[in-house]
Amino acid sequence: MKCHSLKNKYFFTSILLIILVFNLGFNSFSQNTTNKAYHDNILIVKLKPQENKAFNNNELEKLIQVYFENKSYFKIEKEFPNSSKTSKNIGKNGKNTVDISNIYRITYLDNDIDPLILAKKMSKSNNFEYVEPLYKIDLLDIPDDPLNEAEQYWLEKVKAYQAWDIHQGDTNIVIGISDTGIEVSHPDLINQIKYNYADPLDGEDNDLDGYIDNFRGWNFAENNNIVSADVNQHGTYVAGIAGASTNNGIGVSGAGYKCKILPLKIMNSEGIIENAYQSIVYAAEHNLNVVNCSWGSPYYQKMGQDVVNYATNNFDLLIVSASGNTNSDLKYYPASYENVLSVAGTQEDDEKWSPENSIAQQGSTYSYSVDLCAPATNFKSTGAIDSYARMYGGTSFAAPIVAGFAGILRSYYPNFNANQIKALIKAGCDNIDTIEYNIPFAGKLGKGRLNMYKSLSMEIPPALVLENINIFENDNAVSIGGSFINYLKNAENLTISVEIINGYANIINPIIFEGNLEQMQTYSSNSLILIELDENIPYDFNLIVKIKYSADDYEDYQFLEFYVNPSYIDISTEKLQLSISANGRIGYSDAQSLIGNGLRYNNLYELFYDCGIISGNSALNLFSSVRQNTDFKNEKYPEIIDSEIAEQHIRLEISDSLDVNSKGIYIIENAYSWIEDENFIIIDYEIINTSDYPIENYYFGLFTDWDLIEAARNSAIFDQDLKMLYAKSNSEQSMNAGIKLLSKQTPIYYALDQADENDEIININDGFSDIEKFYMISNTNFIDAELQTDIVLYTGMGPVNIQPKDTISLGFAIISDSNLHKFKQAIIKAEEKYNSLLHPQNIENEWFSEFSIYPNPCSNKLNININNYDDFEVYIYNSFGNEILKLKSIFDLNIDLSDYESGIYFLKIKQGNKWFSDKISVIK
Numbered sequence: 027m028k029c030h031s032l033k034n035k036y037f038f039t040s041i042l043l044i045i046l047v048f049n050l051g052f053n054s055f056s057q058n059t060t061n062k063a064y065h066d067n068i069l070i071v072k073l074k075p076q077e078n079k080a081f082n083n084n085e086l087e088k089l090i091q092v093y094f095e096n097k098s099y100f101k102i103e104k105e106f107p108n109s110s111k112t113s114k115n116i117g118k119n120g121k122n123t124v125d126i127s128n129i130y131r132i133t134y135l136d137n138d139i140d141p142l143i144l145a146k147k148m149s150k151s152n153n154f155e156y157v158e159p160l161y162k163i164d165l166l167d168i169p170d171d172p173l174n175e176a177e178q179y180w181l182e183k184v185k186a187y188q189a190w191d192i193h194q195g196d197t198n199i200v201i202g203i204s205d206t207g208i209e210v211s212h213p214d215l216i217n218q219i220k221y222n223y224a225d226p227l228d229g230e231d232n233d234l235d236g237y238i239d240n241f242r243g244w245n246f247a248e249n250n251n252i253v254s255a256d257v258n259q260h261g262t263y264v265a266g267i268a269g270a271s272t273n274n275g276i277g278v279s280g281a282g283y284k285c286k287i288l289p290l291k292i293m294n295s296e297g298i299i300e301n302a303y304q305s306i307v308y309a310a311e312h313n314l315n316v317v318n319c320s321w322g323s324p325y326y327q328k329m330g331q332d333v334v335n336y337a338t339n340n341f342d343l344l345i346v347s348a349s350g351n352t353n354s355d356l357k358y359y360p361a362s363y364e365n366v367l368s369v370a371g372t373q374e375d376d377e378k379w380s381p382e383n384s385i386a387q388q389g390s391t392y393s394y395s396v397d398l399c400a401p402a403t404n405f406k407s408t409g410a411i412d413s414y415a416r417m418y419g420g421t422s423f424a425a426p427i428v429a430g431f432a433g434i435l436r437s438y439y440p441n442f443n444a445n446q447i448k449a450l451i452k453a454g455c456d457n458i459d460t461i462e463y464n465i466p467f468a469g470k471l472g473k474g475r476l477n478m479y480k481s482l483s484m485e486i487p488p489a490l491v492l493e494n495i496n497i498f499e500n501d502n503a504v505s506i507g508g509s510f511i512n513y514l515k516n517a518e519n520l521t522i523s524v525e526i527i528n529g530y531a532n533i534i535n536p537i538i539f540e541g542n543l544e545q546m547q548t549y550s551s552n553s554l555i556l557i558e559l560d561e562n563i564p565y566d567f568n569l570i571v572k573i574k575y576s577a578d579d580y581e582d583y584q585f586l587e588f589y590v591n592p593s594y595i596d597i598s599t600e601k602l603q604l605s606i607s608a609n610g611r612i613g614y615s616d617a618q619s620l621i622g623n624g625l626r627y628n629n630l631y632e633l634f635y636d637c638g639i640i641s642g643n644s645a646l647n648l649f650s651s652v653r654q655n656t657d658f659k660n661e662k663y664p665e666i667i668d669s670e671i672a673e674q675h676i677r678l679e680i681s682d683s684l685d686v687n688s689k690g691i692y693i694i695e696n697a698y699s700w701i702e703d704e705n706f707i708i709i710d711y712e713i714i715n716t717s718d719y720p721i722e723n724y725y726f727g728l729f730t731d732w733d734l735i736e737a738a739r740n741s742a743i744f745d746q747d748l749k750m751l752y753a754k755s756n757s758e759q760s761m762n763a764g765i766k767l768l769s770k771q772t773p774i775y776y777a778l779d780q781a782d783e784n785d786e787i788i789n790i791n792d793g794f795s796d797i798e799k800f801y802m803i804s805n806t807n808f809i810d811a812e813l814q815t816d817i818v819l820y821t822g823m824g825p826v827n828i829q830p831k832d833t834i835s836l837g838f839a840i841i842s843d844s845n846l847h848k849f850k851q852a853i854i855k856a857e858e859k860y861n862s863l864l865h866p867q868n869i870e871n872e873w874f875s876e877f878s879i880y881p882n883p884c885s886n887k888l889n890i891n892i893n894n895y896d897d898f899e900v901y902i903y904n905s906f907g908n909e910i911l912k913l914k915s916i917f918d919l920n921i922d923l924s925d926y927e928s929g930i931y932f933l934k935i936k937q938g939n940k941w942f943s944d945k946i947s948v949i950k
Contacts, residue, residue, distance in 0.1 A: 184427060242289065278407055324350065355391075369396075377463040431476065454479075512543040522574070642803070691716070742808065765840055839856035902946075932946075
């Protein structure tokens with residue numbers, strides 16, 4: 027069974043890149059490349075609550091030190107040093123409070139240690155709740171065009187004037203501007219800043235809050251009180267939209283009218299964005315009412331969600347964030363985190379802001395996670411010194427319109443919590459899905475375009491939403507759990523129903539709830555929505571579910587989307603669980619080791635970082651599915667085979683055709699497990715040369731980055747008697763694991779110490795080139811068995827020659843046990859199982875020499891020649907174990923296979939009391 031939260035469930039790579047929403051960068055995986063998504067040499071670590079109590083600084087240093095092999099200086103600091111755990115379990119909004127006092131930053135000097143890989147390895151420790159790289163925030167300047175007259179069409183569009191006739195906010199309401207700083211002396215901003223008179227500019231921390239002279243905000247990038255926009259004016263633009271002085275006879279108007287603003291600067295003097303999430307924490311702990319975040323990322327980060335929950339649940343801060351500028355269907359963060367109000371952008375005619383309807387080259391990101399829209403282009407705001415500038419486009423400029431209005435609502439409804447204000451803003455929006463240009467984006471622009479007047483003047487409706495969503499998938503069934511909460515007016519005669527939007531599934535319980543739900547009342551269950559998946563549903567399918575709410579004078583909806591039917595299948599024994607992927611990788615399907623369940627022992631220990639094929643006959647003809655490379659194309663997805671050979675049998679087919687230097691290699695992969703054999707799984711490869719040319723000096727094997735218990739405390743052991751290279755844990759918890767070559771080719775073993783900076787041949791941390799890979803698979807290397815380090819092991823075979831249209835068979839056993847004696851017994855038993863059940867010709871090879879079976883693979887005719895004249899019987903079985911042919915002869919046979927479909931078949935020959943079996947491949 028698979029379980030995942032809707033907010034952090036991904037089948038595709040999820041390396042986080044945080045940027046300001048008018049610039050989208052990219053990521054890479056090599057430590058020494060530029061433009062990575064994350065900072066070099068920095069990790070973010072959150073201790074589990076019980077460990078946070080148990081550890082002092084020295085113990086924490088000892089825990090971390092083991093991952094650096096005593097070779098790298100490192101420093102441990104609290105990420106939020108002024109934050110402490112609250113004694114209250116329930117926050118102001120009725121939700122569980124969050125602790126961020128146990129989040130630490132680790133800074134180290136060793137440039138060869140990739141934070142992304144190290145984070146994955148450290149995450150396996152029971153001491154940490156999560157470990158992540160520190161992700162970057164990048165910023166590019168926005169072109170500005172000073173104007174002589176105010177142009178603010180958005181004020182009419184969102185009905186700001188009518189709203190201000192009802193309420194204009196209050197100077198006690200403060201909106202944080204988490205951005206690049208602001209022009210603090212600008213005549214339209216200077217009187218709008220919320221000054222902290224309890225801590226004047228005298229060099230003392232007069233208010234004892236841990237910040238010296240935070241008279242008008244704080245600079246989190248440089249840890250000082252200089253909040254001026256000295257490098258980039260983006261924050262000044264945003265501040266003017268949210269909170270410029272209104273009705274003062276000059277310049278522009280801010281959406282928040284009387285509400286105050288506070289600069290929370292996150293850009294340093296070199297133009298680098300730092301400590302963005304610290305600004306949200308500061309806003310919460312200093313009791314701000316709203317914070318605007320016009321920056322974001324297309325990837326999820328656990329620390330980000332923690333900070334959002336901390337600010338919202340513990341301090342009732344409303345976070346408003348821009349949806350992104352990718353002009354694509356994409357979730358953006360922090361906008362798409364739970365408890366954040368996500369704002370997309372429109373232009374003058376309420377069309378989604380796009381390159382087609384504006385002079386900008388970008389456009390608004392849209393998705394089912396967007397809450398609402400606001401104008402994003404072609405209007406004026408405050409600029410440098412005392413100037414004004416036109417905003418050419420950006421959801422950066424839509425979000426502060428909403429943030430400013432949120433301040434007014436917080437003043438008008440002082441007893442509403444942040445999520446209630448969020449619900450009320452959404453309830454007042456004007457639907458824009460029916461506009462012709464917006465029809466392709468229907469449902470992905472939130473509830474529509476902001477209408478300030480309507481949200482202030484309307485009769486408050488119910489506001490239903492499903493939160494705390496968890497999704498369980500088991501075979502062809504999906505169960506969705508969570509909590510329905512009604513944030514606003516009592517919902518009378520409420521019906522909650524659900525439907526599938528994009529097919530391939532059926533709702534088992536279309537009516538979820540009928541009855542009444544009062545304000546702030548919840549209805550929860552682990553199985554609110556039950557879904558049956560169609561048998562023909564595509565792999566990695568993005569299923570879209572629509573929840574419909576209907577009550578007296580109330581209609582609303584909510585979308586959920588998540589991936590189902592993953593393109594990997596788990597195979598298991600009593601002790602082991604292994605994901606079989608569709609692309610030559612084992613355990614995981616992606617380079618970041620996120621898609622799949624890896625190799626797990628007793629469903630407790632995750633045993634490796636990554637594992638997969640490396641093969642080829644030179645560095646120029648090297649085909650692999652490890653680290654950043656996936657050279658194998660899926661030809662047939664993994665499928666469960668009803669087999670008489672094993673309790674579990676998974677089969678898939680791949681080729682090397684993704685590589686420009688393809689050699690015509692076609693691989694049929696079969697994985698087997700047995701109930702009685704709890705500590706090994708066998709993977710069998712049929713490697714076919716489909717080309718018209720021989721492949722000479724070919725090597726093939728499995729690369730594994732073992733992480734047994736504590737990744738940095740593993741040893742590489744070679745057992746000469748058992749002919750096996752394996753990993754051994756040196757932690758208090760014993761563990762052994764390795765891969766055994768079962769077939770009869772010449773074995774090759776390579777052990778690598780990843781922490782060895784002096785290895786002049788292979789440095790796996792700087793990109794792992796094809797030259798390094800070929801050296802590994804064509805040479806044997808062992809390391810000191812007493813060495814405790816982070817190890818990579820390779821087990822393979824070669825060199826062999828594969829003739830045109832010919833096949834070679836390889837077998838490997840993946841073996842693990844915490845008991846060394848049982849582990850070694852499993853090595854012997856796996857080899858016996860392979861030889862007796864899967865490849866008995868390895869035993870009967872002398873008798874088999876009397877036969878000639880060719881060609882294999884074949885397309886039409888299979889020839890069987892025998893060198894004696896005794897009767898023999900021939901049986902052919904399909905992959906399901908069903909007998910489809912039986913012949914008896916004393917002569918050579920020529921079997922017609924022209925009507926057979928492509929695939930693997932099992933051939934069995936009996937002569938007297940001797941028997942032989944093999945696989946034959948039929949390729950059309």
